[in-house]
Amino acid sequence: MPKVTYIHHSGAEHVVEVPDGWTLMxxxxxxxxxxxxxxxxxxxxxxxxxxxxxxxxxxxxxxxRDDENEMLDCTASExxxxxxxxxxIKLSGELDGLVARMPETQT
Ligand code: FES
Numbered sequence: 001m002p003k004v005t006y007i008h009h010s011g012a013e014h015v016v017e018v019p020d021g022w023t024l025m026x027x028x029x030x031x032x033x034x035x036x037x038x039x040x041x042x043x044x045x046x047x048x049x050x051x052x053x054x055x056x057x058x059x060x061x062x063x064x065r066d067d068e069n070e071m072l073d074c075t076a077s078e079x080x081x082x083x084x085x086x087x088x089i090k091l092s093g094e095l096d097g098l099v100a101r102m103p104e105t106q107t
Contacts, residue, residue, distance in 0.1 A: 035102030
């Protein structure tokens with residue numbers, strides 16, 4: 001299972017093992033980690049799963065599809081070059097060690 005480090009805006013770190021096939025959003029919400037809401041349940045329709053993927057990992061992810069890219073223009077916190085929607089990142093062994101930072105707010 002890939003291990004993911006979620007870093008809250010406050011600086012608090014949570015390291016969790018997330019089952020293969022789960023999304024980055026699910027890894028947070030189903031483990032009770034604050035800072036990612038996932039209001040639409042992963043349908044790419046709310047942008048409340050916005051994360052800043054650590055620079056070293058950002059370029060290893062598949063590029064955002066058009067629908068994700070459009071939703072990233074609707075985030076509550078500023079969009080940055082490494083902004084992604086957590087519900088669109090499916091975890092696998094290749095992403096073991098991924099680091100994601102939560103923005104200040106999701107709403
Ligand atoms: S959970 Fe709604 S866009 Fe990701």
